[in-house]
Amino acid sequence: MSKVKKDTIIGAVLIAFGAFIMYFSTGIKIIKTAKYGVSSAFFPIICAVLLVLLGVLLIIDSVNKARKEKKDGSELPAEEKEKFSMASLIRMIFTMLALIFFVAFLDLLGFVICAIVLQLAMMIALAPDNKRTRKDIVKYAIISVCSSVIIYLLFAKGFDLILPGGVLKGVM
Amino acid sequence: MDLIIGGFGSIMNLTCILLIFAGTAIGIIFGAIPGLTGTMAVSLCLSMTFGMAPIQAFSMLCGLYIGGISGGLISAILLKIPGTPSSIATTFDGAPMAARGESGRALGIGLLYSFLGGLISIVVLMFLAPVIAKVAIKFGPQEYFSVGVFSLTMISVMAGKSPIKGIASCVIGLFFAMVGSAPIDNALRFTFGWSKLTSGFALLPCMIGLFAVSELLISAKEGITDLRSAEVKSYRMKGFGITKSEFVSNIVNFIRSALIGMGIGILPGIGGGTANVVAYSVAQAQSKHPEKFGTGIPDGIIASEASNNASVGGAMIPLLTLGIPGDTVTALLLAAMIVHGLNPGPLLFVKNASIVYSIFAMLLVAHFVMLFIQYIGMKGFVKLLKIPKHILLPVVILLCAVGAFGNNNRIFDVGAIIFFGFIGYLLVKYEFGLSPFILGFILCSTVETNLRNGLSFSKGDLSSFITHPISGAFLAVAVLTVCWTVIKNIRKKKKLQVE
Numbered sequence: 301m302s303k304v305k306k307d308t309i310i311g312a313v314l315i316a317f318g319a320f321i322m323y324f325s326t327g328i329k330i331i332k333t334a335k336y337g338v339s340s341a342f343f344p345i346i347c348a349v350l351l352v353l354l355g356v357l358l359i360i361d362s363v364n365k366a367r368k369e370k371k372d373g374s375e376l377p378a379e380e381k382e383k384f385s386m387a388s389l390i391r392m393i394f395t396m397l398a399l400i401f402f403v404a405f406l407d408l409l410g411f412v413i414c415a416i417v418l419q420l421a422m423m424i425a426l427a428p429d430n431k432r433t434r435k436d437i438v439k440y441a442i443i444s445v446c447s448s449v450i451i452y453l454l455f456a457k458g459f460d461l462i463l464p465g466g467v468l469k470g471v472m
Numbered sequence: 473m474d475l476i477i478g479g480f481g482s483i484m485n486l487t488c489i490l491l492i493f494a495g496t497a498i499g500i501i502f503g504a505i506p507g508l509t510g511t512m513a514v515s516l517c518l519s520m521t522f523g524m525a526p527i528q529a530f531s532m533l534c535g536l537y538i539g540g541i542s543g544g545l546i547s548a549i550l551l552k553i554p555g556t557p558s559s560i561a562t563t564f565d566g567a568p569m570a571a572r573g574e575s576g577r578a579l580g581i582g583l584l585y586s587f588l589g590g591l592i593s594i595v596v597l598m599f600l601a602p603v604i605a606k607v608a609i610k611f612g613p614q615e616y617f618s619v620g621v622f623s624l625t626m627i628s629v630m631a632g633k634s635p636i637k638g639i640a641s642c643v644i645g646l647f648f649a650m651v652g653s654a655p656i657d658n659a660l661r662f663t664f665g666w667s668k669l670t671s672g673f674a675l676l677p678c679m680i681g682l683f684a685v686s687e688l689l690i691s692a693k694e695g696i697t698d699l700r701s702a703e704v705k706s707y708r709m710k711g712f713g714i715t716k717s718e719f720v721s722n723i724v725n726f727i728r729s730a731l732i733g734m735g736i737g738i739l740p741g742i743g744g745g746t747a748n749v750v751a752y753s754v755a756q757a758q759s760k761h762p763e764k765f766g767t768g769i770p771d772g773i774i775a776s777e778a779s780n781n782a783s784v785g786g787a788m789i790p791l792l793t794l795g796i797p798g799d800t801v802t803a804l805l806l807a808a809m810i811v812h813g814l815n816p817g818p819l820l821f822v823k824n825a826s827i828v829y830s831i832f833a834m835l836l837v838a839h840f841v842m843l844f845i846q847y848i849g850m851k852g853f854v855k856l857l858k859i860p861k862h863i864l865l866p867v868v869i870l871l872c873a874v875g876a877f878g879n880n881n882r883i884f885d886v887g888a889i890i891f892f893g894f895i896g897y898l899l900v901k902y903e904f905g906l907s908p909f910i911l912g913f914i915l916c917s918t919v920e921t922n923l924r925n926g927l928s929f930s931k932g933d934l935s936s937f938i939t940h941p942i943s944g945a946f947l948a949v950a951v952l953t954v955c956w957t958v959i960k961n962i963r964k965k966k967k968l969q970v971e
Contacts (some may be wrong), residue, residue: 306902310637310902315642320745321647321662324661324662324679325661327660328654328660328661329660330659331657331659333908335928335931336927336928336930336931336932337657337924337925337927337928337932338923338924338927339657340654340656340657340661341659343646343650343916343920343923344647344661344662347643347646347647347650350639351640351643352642353645354636354639354640356667357636358636358637358640361636364898368952368969375664388692388693388694388695390694391693391695392692394692395688395692396689396715396890396894398892398894399685399890402873402886402888403883403887403890406883406886407479407883408650410599415661415870417814418866418869418870418873419866419867419870421567422862422865422866422869423862423863423866425692426688426691426692426861426862426865426866427860427862428695428696428698428862431860431862443558443863443867444866447867449869451867451870451874452598455519455874455878459479459519459520459522459523459877459878460523461519461522461523461874461877462881463874463877464883
């Protein structure tokens, strides 16, 4: 996708976001605390208006750029090709899922188990292609277990931070 | 003077000195490894400071700040990759010097001028900040509102590639800060009936998400190159590698670069990352031999390294005197101050003067420590450059998650770092910039509360924001900045059309 097209879509997203804020700003309960001044809905409305204006400006700017591109018959300086491949998409999804798993099960499974899963998953996802052999994965697993236990003990015992114990509550 | 001596006295104990050493060393490691930054180092170590006394906590955090900004020169020179954005310009002359076998000299010069640049800025900070605080203590709602608007305008138009996206990023930051109870009347905003949103998003998880988790997602998208296969230039350090005549001929370059660093540091939200590139460009433009820049001359390294460390003193000025962070690390220091029950702003100089002067002393001592451990332990730091990032980054993220959790003992805050990490990733991907967002998030309450209080005190008279001289001046500069940016962009477009 060209930068011009991308900016047009971003502009439209900004307008939609502004409209979203505007819609929910109208529902803010007005509590009168002073005779003069503005309510709690004033600032969100200003932000909403600003976002809509900025979205419109971004679209106008990108349309002008597109026109100029057509008029000159030449494309604007070629954008750097995005390094977006199937592999990077999988890496991102894997990383996001690992993070979501960590938060979702932190209370139930406890810090140590969630931390081991999170670290192992991220290390495998982020490792360069030639660093995912069975030997490497065993190494990552050992590092994940050791670092998770050390961090837990360091914070729970050393800094008195109560981290969720989960199923290992009472064991550690 | 008594306060300054008192500041030094309070940190001259084994615990504080060890914490400064540890903080500086960790900071240097994070600064040196490309992809990890001083901001990340502060994010992850913040959780370790929760249980410490403020003096001890800030000893470590100040060390991290100085180490983080200084470590970048190692990889900039030896790997040809800047460790942090603060050392981008160091690569321009540092790498060519290393290529012709002068890497030890390049490291020595970079190290010396990082130290001198930082030193000069901390001394200026020590004398300038109390004066500014004395003026700021007289500020009313109008002045605070205008300083807030001025800060948001400056960062929005200066931080990113596009002023439109910069302002949008700032407004989005303002929006997320509005979630929860409103100031003054506690009206609920954008909570969608979810009780956990009632108290809003805390600053620390937001910062950790934006600066650490977003970096993880960017690394996941782009893939990590194995730095172990990168060629690390061999080096041999002997003294600081600069001759007396080179030192004398670069005095103007050094002072100018340090002043540029301080000036850019004072501007809200931007710091060493911008300062080093600007100082390098100015040094080249003012040089008698501009054509030699980029071929490996000390002048370029001096400009870059003096300015990035000088930005530290600059960035601390608005943080301590007004509660407005000068760069991303000071935004985290602001969060740390709140966690430790300190309220940055002019009253800090009255209520917690001892802490303020201790922070000055810590920053100064951290510069000496940085010089010492980088000079003595350079070999060790170079070895650490080879720790694989795909192993280091997950450990860093886990520590950041602990930091977010420890802030309020809420799993919700751990979820918030993922949410803000994704937002940060989108903002970086679509070139919105993170700094305007974070400043919008931090300053939302200041701007809104003071707008409402100002209107209430002036019986609804909007003109009071202009008629108060200091407030009016800040608003005028904000408007002029926007006008100047618009004119500059129109001129640029016209020039392109003519070409």
